[in-house]
Each structure stands twice: as structure tokens, then as C-alpha cells.
Amino acid sequence: MHIMHLKYLLAQFTKPNQTLSSTRILHALIIKSSLCHDPFYATKITRFYSLNNDLISARNLFDKTPQQSIYLWNSIIRAYARALKFFDAFLLFKRLLVSEIKPDNYTFACILRACSESFDFQGARVVHGRVIVSGLGLDYICNSSLVSCYSKLSLVAEASSVFLAIDEPDLVLWNAIISCYGSSGDLAKGIELFNEMLKLGKWPDGYTIVGLMTGLADQSLLKLVEVVHGFCVKCGLIMNDHVGSVLVCVYSRCKNMDLARSVFDSLLQPDLVTWSALITGFSQAGDYVNALTFFTKLLMGGASADSVLLASVLAASSQLAILGPGCEIHGYAVRHERDTKVMVSSALVDMYAKCGFLESGIRVFRNMVDRNIVSYNSVISGLGLYGRADEAFKVFEELLENGIKPDEATFSGLLCACCHAGLVNKGRQYFKRMRDEFGIQAKTEHHVYMVKILGMDGQSREAYEFIKSLHEPVHCSVWGALLSCCDACSTNELPEVIVDHLIEKKRRNRSYDVMLSNLYAGKGRWNDVRQLRVDSGGAKGKTPGISWIGV
Missing domain, CATH: 1.25.40 (Serine Threonine Protein Phosphatase 5, Tetratricopeptide repeat)
Incomplete structure (x- = not known):
């Protein structure tokens, strides 16, 4: 080989990374100089191909190298694991186990990382067994990898067992x-x-x-x-x-x-993770204005928001019910090609519905390439809130036809639709299907909707019996729903029974006192109104509401 070629070759191998074009030049020089049989050079070139995401060339080189050292095996296994092709990485690992070459601690470290990233619980335990059989049970690298792998798989007992065995x-x-x-x-x-x-x-x-x-x-x-x-x-x-x-x-x-x-x-x-944590924290704490403010600061600083963060700020915008910020975020998502991500599209549907532009939300839903249960739940809930029950039911049937299993939120949206449209029988049917057909345990929000569906139809007594049939403790919001129905439908005998029950269970609050006071006042029972105010410590009523118009 020419001395200049040899110097160039050695100089390139001292560099940690190579571009794909320079890697191919190096590979060609190695072949020309008849060094392709040396596993040292093959290992280096395999690594460079892997770093440049050229897995095909890396595998071809591995297969054509006659003397395959453990370093070359580790390099190709790591290449597949890095490309998230875990099945192929495990196949190579199994081939290594039946070959004449023994795996070393770095082999096990690599395959254990693949187990953790692919959530392969059984594979992790099998590899652990092979570590012990190979005599590496006390090796620091193997044990550290085992503890890290078990940790990521939430197998705390196994991780602790490995750790405690180390001196x-x-x-x-x-x-x-x-x-x-x-x-x-x-x-x-x-x-x-x-x-x-x-x-x-x-x-x-x-x-x-x-x-x-x-x-x-x-x-x-x-x-x-x-x-x-x-x-x-x-x-x-x-x-x-x-x-x-x-x-x-x-x-x-x-x-x-x-x-x-x-x-x-x-x-x-x-970093972006920290920004996202702060912005999402503001949103979850109900400080939606600060969530949007810091999102704006993030973008003004030249950073790029990912799909998770976009979904979070869209949720904040929907809670404020101001369309402007939501539209701007939608535009940003389109410009950065993130509007097609399922979580972003689902958040857009929810945002448009809560801001009063349901048709825009439905248009986003219909343009989605991939839809999941969150997407369907967003549009079902939106249609339900607008009283468009028949359309919500059709979307539910579409969900089932596409093989997607409904969850608790799906039936909350359906019962909400029945409640707003006054469909008592449909409400009963969906409540029954939720339990019997899909095995979903009813939660407080489902109970609240059922009480409202029955109570607002004038069936307060049946709603009362429905609550009495529930397992204790029944959330006070369920009783509050019945009390509000009594207020709306001017039911005479139930309100005091409900309040007595809440007093007995120590769940009475001021909002219920306001509703009961309104009921008494509507019947001219002013002495009862005054006594109620005395009993409730002179409650002034609900916190005043706030409304605004965004221009």
C-alpha cells in the first residue's frame, strides 16, 4: 500500500466520527489495500456506517468479514439496537451465543439496553441468566447495565437484588x-x-x-x-x-x-424539556395565561416546540376559550409539519370545540391520517357539548368499525351528548353498554351525567333511587347534580332529603346552600331562607362569574 494512503487511513481512524462519503472512501482504501480481512478495520468501518444510519452497508461488511472478533460482533449488535431494530439485534445475539466467540461485558450491556428500550421483560431476565452463566455476575459493567435495565422496566425487586449482591x-x-x-x-x-x-x-x-x-x-x-x-x-x-x-x-x-x-x-x-415542564406546569395549575406567555418567550428565543408541548399549550388555549392563540399555534404546527401528529391534531379538535368553532375542529379530525382513541374522544365530546348527539353516535360507531376500543372518556362524551339532547333511553343504553359490553367501571362523571339525564327529564325519584343504588361513598357532586335538577324542575320533597343526607355525611358546601335557598325562595318560604343563611354562616353565594370577548 502507498505510504501516503496508509498515513491518511491512520489519520482518519483517530477521528471519532466520519461522514458517510468519507466512510465509503475509507472502506474502499481498506479493500484496495487488502486489509478488509482484519476485524479491527471492519469494526471501525461498521461503527462509522452505523453512525451515518447506513445499516445495510454495515451488515454487508460484517457478513463479508471472515474473522469476526467480539468487537465486530458488538459493533453490529449496537448498530441494530441504535437503529431501534431490536428483533434483529436479538437474532445476532443468539447467533453469537452458538458461535465459537464468547460475548463480553459490553455485549451484554448493549443487549440489555435494547431490552429496556423495547420493554422486553422476559428478554432482560434471559440475558441476566446468560450473564451469570458467562461468569460475569460480578462485573461492574454488566451489573450496572442490569440495574439500569430493570430500573427502566420498573422491576424494582430485580434491580435491588442485583445491587445488593455487589460488594x-x-x-x-x-x-x-x-x-x-x-x-x-x-x-x-x-x-x-x-x-x-x-x-x-x-x-x-x-x-x-x-x-x-x-x-x-x-x-x-x-x-x-x-x-x-x-x-x-x-x-x-x-x-x-x-x-x-x-x-x-x-x-x-x-x-x-x-x-x-x-x-x-x-x-x-x-433546554426544551425544562421549558416544556414549566409551561405544562402552568397549564395544569390553571395559570393558562402564563403557560401561553412562556410559550411565546420560548419561540422568540429561537427554540422549536415539539408535539408534546404544542398539545399542552393548545389545551391551555382551549381552557381560556380564546381562539386567537389557538389559531396561531395551529399555524405554527402547520409551518413546522407537526399538525399531522395525532396528539397535536386531537388537541386542535378539542381547542376549536371549546372556543366555539366546532366545524373547524371536525375539519381537522376528518383530515387526520392517523386517529387514536384520544382523537375520537375529542370530537365525540365536542359534538356532545353542542347537543349534536346523532353525529356523536355516528362517530362512536365509526370508532368501533375501525377496531378501536372505547374508554371511560368515550362514554363520558356519549352521556354528555345524551344529557344535552335530553335522550333518556339512549343514555340508559350507553351506560349499560359501558359496563356490560366493554367492562368499563362507571366513575363519578358517568354517575353525574346519568343523574342529570334522568333528573332533567322530570324523573327525579328514579335519579334518587339510582344514587341510592351506588356504592358508598357517593361523591357529593352526584348529589349536587340531583339537587340542581330539583331546582330546575321545581321538585318539592327531594331537596331537603338530599341536604339532610349531605349534612349527615359532612359533605355539604355553599353551592348546595345557594340552590336550596333558591328553591325555598321560589316557594315563598322566606323563614327557611333566613334560617339556611344562619346555618351556613351567612354565605353570600357563589363566586361571581367572569366573561370576556376576545378581539
Whole structure:
């Protein structure tokens, strides 16, 4: 081989990445210089092909290499796993097991990662068995991969079992097991291990904190989160971008937006995940104006919103019932070719319906290439709210014809349609089908709709018997629905029975006092009205409503 070619070749192999064109030039030089039989060069070229998403060339090179080292095997298995072709990666792994070459710790690490990403529970256990058979049961790389794999699969017992069998786990292993408990929501156990790690002299890093806090969404543990936050401030870990990001996510999930905003403002360059967490947190906390404001700031900073974030801000726009921001977000989704994503299209249908433009929502629904249960639920609920029950029923039948299984939200939309259209028999039919045909357990919202369907048709006594047939405790909103029907239909005897029941169960609230007061006033029972005001502590009534017009 020419000496200049050899120098060029060696210089290129010292670079971590190559473009596809340069990889092909290297491959050609290797073939020309008769080095193609050397597994070292084949391994490098296979890796470069994989990084450039040319899996066909990588596999061709692997198949044509006569001497296949374990490094070459690892390279091609990793290539398939990286391309999310997990089935092919497992087939290669099985071929390796029956060959003369033994897998090493990196082979198992690669295939375990493929198991976690493909949610292959059984495969993970099988690979674990092969690790032990291969004599690598105490290997750090294998054990760290096992703990991480079991953690991502939420197999906490298996992850803990592997971890406890290790004599002196390093920081990577501690992070893996703490992340396992963090992702499962067991912050108490995670902190217990965290404290144990500190006692053994292992100092945490940013990944430790991220693993500890991942998956936490329980507001009752907010104090513990603040303790961890304080620890990060004292130790300087708060300057870590990953730590700041996870704190914003956790505070947002716990609906403490003041602390989430405080941490967010301290970050120099928050990433898209952090922005999304803050914006979604504002939306879920009911602060829709701030959700849209920060979304605008994100876009003005030159960032690009993904489908999840677009769905979240569309939900905020629908709650404000202002069409302008929703239309602007729709335009952004179209320009960035995200309007065809199912979650974005479904959110658009819901937004247009709640903003008073149902036809626009239906048009979006009909133009969708792929539809899921959320898409159908959005249009069924929208039609139901507008009293267009027959159309909602047709969409439901279309859903069944397409082989999609309805869920709780589907029947909430159907019962809502029956309620708004006054279709008592249809309401009974769908309530019965929900339980008997689809095995869906009725929830509070389904009970509320059934009571309204019966009560508003003048069948208050049947609605009352329906509530009495439900398992205790019956949510107070169900009783409130019956009371509102009595108010609308001027039913005489039931209101006091309902209120007595709510008093007995200690579920009475001021809104029910207002409805009962209206009933008494309508019948001229002013002494009862005055007594009710005394009993309720001088309640002034409901919070005044607010309305506006967006121009």
C-alpha cells in the first residue's frame, strides 16, 4: 500500500466520527489495500456506517468479514439496537451465543439496553441468566447495565437484588439503583439509599439527583423535595443544568409554580424539556395565561416546540376559550409539519370545540391520517357539548368499525351528548353498554351525567333511587347534580332529603346552600331562607362569574 494512503487511513481512524462519503472512501482504501480481512478495520468501518444510519452497508461488511472478533460482533449488535431494530439485534445475539466467540461485558450491556428500550421483560431476565452463566455476575459493567435495565422496566425487586449482591458498588451503580427507586416514585427509599451512599463516602453528582427526583409527582412529598433542593444549593449541584431541569419538572408536577419559576429563572440556558415542564406546569395549575406567555418567550428565543408541548399549550388555549392563540399555534404546527401528529391534531379538535368553532375542529379530525382513541374522544365530546348527539353516535360507531376500543372518556362524551339532547333511553343504553359490553367501571362523571339525564327529564325519584343504588361513598357532586335538577324542575320533597343526607355525611358546601335557598325562595318560604343563611354562616353565594370577548 502507498505510504501516503496508509498515513491518511491512520489519520482518519483517530477521528471519532466520519461522514458517510468519507466512510465509503475509507472502506474502499481498506479493500484496495487488502486489509478488509482484519476485524479491527471492519469494526471501525461498521461503527462509522452505523453512525451515518447506513445499516445495510454495515451488515454487508460484517457478513463479508471472515474473522469476526467480539468487537465486530458488538459493533453490529449496537448498530441494530441504535437503529431501534431490536428483533434483529436479538437474532445476532443468539447467533453469537452458538458461535465459537464468547460475548463480553459490553455485549451484554448493549443487549440489555435494547431490552429496556423495547420493554422486553422476559428478554432482560434471559440475558441476566446468560450473564451469570458467562461468569460475569460480578462485573461492574454488566451489573450496572442490569440495574439500569430493570430500573427502566420498573422491576424494582430485580434491580435491588442485583445491587445488593455487589460488594463495593461505584457511583454509577449507586446512581442506577437510586434512579430505579426514583422512577418508581419511592422517594423515601431513594433518600434512604442516598444517605447510605453519603455515609460510605460516595459523593453524589448531578445524575444522582436526577435519578432520585425522576418520576416524582406526589404533592405530599414536596417538603422532601425542598430538602433535596437545599442540599443541592449547599453542595453547588444546583449549578448543574440537569439538576435545575429536574427540579423545575418536579415542582411543576407538584403544582408549586413559584418554586418552579424560581429555579427556572436561575438557569442560564434551560433546554426544551425544562421549558416544556414549566409551561405544562402552568397549564395544569390553571395559570393558562402564563403557560401561553412562556410559550411565546420560548419561540422568540429561537427554540422549536415539539408535539408534546404544542398539545399542552393548545389545551391551555382551549381552557381560556380564546381562539386567537389557538389559531396561531395551529399555524405554527402547520409551518413546522407537526399538525399531522395525532396528539397535536386531537388537541386542535378539542381547542376549536371549546372556543366555539366546532366545524373547524371536525375539519381537522376528518383530515387526520392517523386517529387514536384520544382523537375520537375529542370530537365525540365536542359534538356532545353542542347537543349534536346523532353525529356523536355516528362517530362512536365509526370508532368501533375501525377496531378501536372505547374508554371511560368515550362514554363520558356519549352521556354528555345524551344529557344535552335530553335522550333518556339512549343514555340508559350507553351506560349499560359501558359496563356490560366493554367492562368499563362507571366513575363519578358517568354517575353525574346519568343523574342529570334522568333528573332533567322530570324523573327525579328514579335519579334518587339510582344514587341510592351506588356504592358508598357517593361523591357529593352526584348529589349536587340531583339537587340542581330539583331546582330546575321545581321538585318539592327531594331537596331537603338530599341536604339532610349531605349534612349527615359532612359533605355539604355553599353551592348546595345557594340552590336550596333558591328553591325555598321560589316557594315563598322566606323563614327557611333566613334560617339556611344562619346555618351556613351567612354565605353570600357563589363566586361571581367572569366573561370576556376576545378581539
